[in-house]
Amino acid sequence: SVQENLIKASHLINMDDIVREGNETLRTVADEVSLPLSDEDILLGEKMMEFLRNSQNPVMAEKMQLRPGVGLAANQLDIAKKIIAVLIPNDPEIDENGNEVAPKEAYKMSEIMYNAKIVSHSVQDAAIESGEGCLSVDREVPGLVIRHARVTVEYYDKNNEKHKIRLKGFPSMCVQHEIDHTNGIMFYDHINEKEPWAVKDGLLIIQ
Numbered sequence: 001s002v003q004e005n006l007i008k009a010s011h012l013i014n015m016d017d018i019v020r021e022g023n024e025t026l027r028t029v030a031d032e033v034s035l036p037l038s039d040e041d042i043l044l045g046e047k048m049m050e051f052l053r054n055s056q057n058p059v060m061a062e063k064m065q066l067r068p069g070v071g072l073a074a075n076q077l078d079i080a081k082k083i084i085a086v087l088i089p090n091d092p093e094i095d096e097n098g099n100e101v102a103p104k105e106a107y108k109m110s111e112i113m114y115n116a117k118i119v120s121h122s123v124q125d126a127a128i129e130s131g132e133g134c135l136s137v138d139r140e141v142p143g144l145v146i147r148h149a150r151v152t153v154e155y156y157d158k159n160n161e162k163h164k165i166r167l168k169g170f171p172s173m174c175v176q177h178e179i180d181h182t183n184g185i186m187f188y189d190h191i192n193e194k195e196p197w198a199v200k201d202g203l204l205i206i207q
């Protein structure tokens with residue numbers, strides 16, 4: 001199966017493993033994974049996180065010709081399971097001489113999430129100022145991707161522990177993008193076709 005091949009110890013997920021627009025799995029509502037998690041589902045989550053790390057490493061990204069990513073959903077690997085991975089780096093700090101220094105915590109968010117779902121959200125909407133892209137979309141789709149500003153998300157981690165977290169800012173946008181994938185939703189479904197860059201009153205713009 002696709003999953004068996006992806007979780008082989010020697011396999012590193014690469015761009016050839018990521019399905020593109022037109023593949024029906026991108027428009028499929030994925031199944032919840034059964035708990036306790038199977039070894040295969042735990043391994044798949046770890047491989048997805050490894051892909052994100054490699055995609056953010058200049059040497060590996062160049063070697064493997066990876067597009068950089070901060071999130072990935074199993075639907076993008078042609079696997080209709082509710083498994084997502086999120087890896088959001090912290091920005092480097094600037095010292096008194098204006099030099100970049102490594103942040104204390106390398107990552108703002110690093111999580112493999114099973115059966116993630118939004119259980120509540122803000123009335124206020126938000127969008128990333130520059131719009132969004134997707135590793136499964138080989139074209140630019142300009143426009144503000146309108147999302148909830150803040151969300152409360154329930155999910156299980158690789159140790160079968162249940163979590164309920166509140167997200168805002170960029171992590172909120174990223175997790176919503178990934179949860180959307182597990183529900184067959186693409187980022188451009190949230191762009192206003194007539195006025196892609198229209199800023200409605202109250203919209204929070206995220207840099």
Ligand SMILES: Cc1nc(NNC(=O)[C@H](CC2CCCC2)CN(O)CO)c(F)c(N2CCN3CCOC[C@@H]3C2)n1
Nearest residue numbers: 056068069070071072073132133134135136173174177
């Ligand atoms: C904003 C951004 N989107 C990148 N790509 N798109 C993705 O991640 C798609 C998911 C994101 C699109 C918007 C919200 C979620 C993948 N999606 O299709 C999965 O469903 C980036 F790569 C990126 N960063 C900033 C941090 N940088 C650290 C150093 O390494 C490079 C990296 C680049 N920021």
Ligand code: NI
Nearest residue numbers: 133134135136
């Ligand atoms: Ni995507």
